[in-house]
Each structure stands twice: as structure tokens, then as C-alpha cells.
Amino acid sequence: xxxxxxxxxxxxxxxxNRSLRWPxxxxxxxxxxxxxxxxxxxxDQTVSGDADPFILIExxxxxxxxxxxxxxxxPTFRTRRADWVTYLGYAYAAVLIGAALYxxxxxxxxxxxxxxCVVFALSRAIARHAPRESLHRIAHGxxxxxxxxxxxxxxxxxxxxxxxxDRFTWLYLHPVVAGTFLAIACVLxxxxxxxxxxxxxxxxxxxxxxxxxxxxxxxxxxxTKTRGAVFGAAVGVLVVLWTRWRGSRKLEVGMVLGALxxxxxxxxxxxxLEFFVRGESTEQLASLNSRTELWAQAxxxxxxxxxxxxxxxxxxxxxxxxxxxxxxxxxxxxxxVDTGVIGxxxxxxLVAAVLITATRRLRLYAEMRVDRIxxxxxxxxxxxxxxxxxxxxxxxxxxxxxxxxLLAWVxxxxxxxxHELEPR
Numbered sequence: 001x002x003x004x005x006x007x008x009x010x011x012x013x014x015x016x017n018r019s020l021r022w023p024x025x026x027x028x029x030x031x032x033x034x035x036x037x038x039x040x041x042x043x044d045q046t047v048s049g050d051a052d053p054f055i056l057i058e059x060x061x062x063x064x065x066x067x068x069x070x071x072x073x074x075p076t077f078r079t080r081r082a083d084w085v086t087y088l089g090y091a092y093a094a095v096l097i098g099a100a101l102y103x104x105x106x107x108x109x110x111x112x113x114x115x116x117c118v119v120f121a122l123s124r125a126i127a128r129h130a131p132r133e134s135l136h137r138i139a140h141g142x143x144x145x146x147x148x149x150x151x152x153x154x155x156x157x158x159x160x161x162x163x164x165x166d167r168f169t170w171l172y173l174h175p176v177v178a179g180t181f182l183a184i185a186c187v188l189x190x191x192x193x194x195x196x197x198x199x200x201x202x203x204x205x206x207x208x209x210x211x212x213x214x215x216x217x218x219x220x221x222x223x224t225k226t227r228g229a230v231f232g233a234a235v236g237v238l239v240v241l242w243t244r245w246r247g248s249r250k251l252e253v254g255m256v257l258g259a260l261x262x263x264x265x266x267x268x269x270x271x272x273l274e275f276f277v278r279g280e281s282t283e284q285l286a287s288l289n290s291r292t293e294l295w296a297q298a299x300x301x302x303x304x305x306x307x308x309x310x311x312x313x314x315x316x317x318x319x320x321x322x323x324x325x326x327x328x329x330x331x332x333x334x335x336x337v338d339t340g341v342i343g344x345x346x347x348x349x350l351v352a353a354v355l356i357t358a359t360r361r362l363r364l365y366a367e368m369r370v371d372r373i374x375x376x377x378x379x380x381x382x383x384x385x386x387x388x389x390x391x392x393x394x395x396x397x398x399x400x401x402x403x404x405x406l407l408a409w410v411x412x413x414x415x416x417x418x419h420e421l422e423p424r
Contacts, residue, residue, distance in 0.1 A: 102310075
């Protein structure tokens, strides 16, 4: 009898572990397939629609994830009630998919639209079918992936771009993309460090492990010399510290951080200035590396098609001929050119909904305190970084994938079974 119970318990544990595994595997598979580059392609090849073997592998990974979700959960056409945050997620995904239909770069746009479908389907599957613990496993797995990538990048350095010979990255990722990875990872590790004594579900690692991971990721972030990512990470960490403590503790933490910042500014002003100047001329700094010129042209183009924009991925090619830069280098600008005012409003509504839900609804339950801190901090970091890069407003990027992961996080916690939650 006892052996029978043990066999059943062991089988249940293995089934539970498998149910926690697929969200992590699918999410990291999509991020790696989209962002990890094993070759360098010119910007005009990126928008031409020519598919090399690596593009086919990327499409294949998305197809495998889509097939897994379809076969595992057998979606039906029955209408299911959802909350308003989920409906805003549907609206944003629909705008991106619709914008692919009139894009001047049909092949690339249709592929990106299909990827949006897969990422959103994964987000809904996680929210509806995965336990909340799986979201913490995604965060931990992502941190390990990024830290391992940093170690790999230092041990096996790939040839750097001629325009950026002294900026760290791994494989052939652009340093700005690597900085986005590292900014998110640094915020996640900091959140788990400062909330280590707060009760939560999910993996609990030793504090020393989190410190090692944080040291590796901070070193990689500084080595990328990506100022926007450093700014985003700083904003995210401040949000973590602000939401972690209450009352007078916030004042104490603020005073300590202010003192540390003052000491750092007095001790190494030349190093800090050199990091942010990065050897660039006054003209380059004034134009944010030609970003202000690009944004001025973007608003001119948006004035010609203000409502619907030029179509998904159009910003990748519109600026190549005049400025030589691909993409809007700002999430808002990128969406304004690609999808017009409709896309911008849908994106802003989704971002605001995630922030509001995490702030208000998750505050009701003690076990969701860490979830709330992570959601607010990661999204704040990505928003700050999106001032200088378009990743949060473009499909098939690490930032956009994390936006849908956070959407799954707030909707899964809002639909969690009441017996799993402990009211304050």
C-alpha cells in the first residue's frame, strides 16, 4: 500500500515538473531564435525578405512552439470570458498583425506577424494553463541564460563590428541588444536578492548564487557601453528598492543610495564621464548618435500617414536611404511610423494596463508581493531603455517577448485560484 502511494506521488511530482518546464523552454527558445545571431547581415538584407539558413531555423523554432501549443492544449473556437487586460493584449497583437498586410516589406512583415501570433499564444497558454511558479522559473532561466552568455562572450569573443570595436557582446548580437538582455537580468536578480526573505512560490536559490549572477551581469552590462540599457537597469533597480520597503525604510534606502551615488561621483568622475561620453564628438552627443535627426524625419513621415502608419517593419527600411539607420531607435517612434496613432494607443494602453494591474490588484495578496515588484521593475526598466531603442515597440525581440510574459504574469495571477492566495 505504501509503495503504491509513493509511486503515485512520484508520478504526480514528475507530471508537475513537466508542467513547469514547457513555459521556460518555449519562452527561452523564442528569445534565442529571434535574438542570438551567428552571422552579420546588412540592413538592406534584413528588409529584403531573403531567407538564409539561420532565418529558416528561426522560423522553424517558432513553428515548433506553435505546433506544441496547438497539440498540447487543443484550442477551440468557443468564446471565453477574459479580463480587460487580456483584451488589450488581443488589441495590440491584432494591430501589429493587421499592419503587416499593407507593409512595403511583405515577406518580413508577414513573418513578424506570425511571430507575434506565436508569442501571444504562448502568453495566453502560460496564463491559462501554467502554474504561477512557472513564471518565476522563466525569470530564473532567463538570468542563467544571460549570465552564461556573458561568460561565453568573454571566453569566446567573436569579431566586433568595425564601428564598435571596444563594446562587449556575445556571438554577433548588437551591443544595444546585449544591453537590453543584461538590463532585464540585472533587475530580476536584484529583485530576487532584496526579496529573498519574503514568502513566495518558485525557485529559491542561495543568496551567494544571486550575488555571483549579479556580478557577472553587471560586468557585462558595463562592458557593452550601452547607455540606454544602463539607464534602464538603474530605473528598474530603483523601482525594486522603492516597492520593496514601506514608510521610513524608503527614506533610509533613498539616503543610502544618494550617499553612495555622491561617493561614486566624487571618487571616479573621469571614469563615469568617459563611460557616458564614449569618445564621441560634441555633434554626436548632441544628436544622440543621429537619433534626433531620425526622430525628426519620423515625425514628418508620421504626419503623412498618421492613423495607420506605413506597415509593420517599415521603419527598418524607410530610414536606410536617408540616415543609414534601421528602425526607429525609440519604441514610441517605431510604432508611430509602423502602425500610426492606432498602434501607439494600443501599445500605451497595454503597458498602462499591466502597470495598473500589478500596482492595484496584486497588492491585495501577500504571496503576490514579489510578483508585483518584479512586474513593475522589469517593465519600468524596459520603458526607460525604450527611449533609445525600439525593441519594446517591435515584434520578435527580447523586450517585446518579455512584455507578453508580463501580460501572462498579471493575467495568471488575477485568475489564480482563491485557495492559492493569502489575503493581506
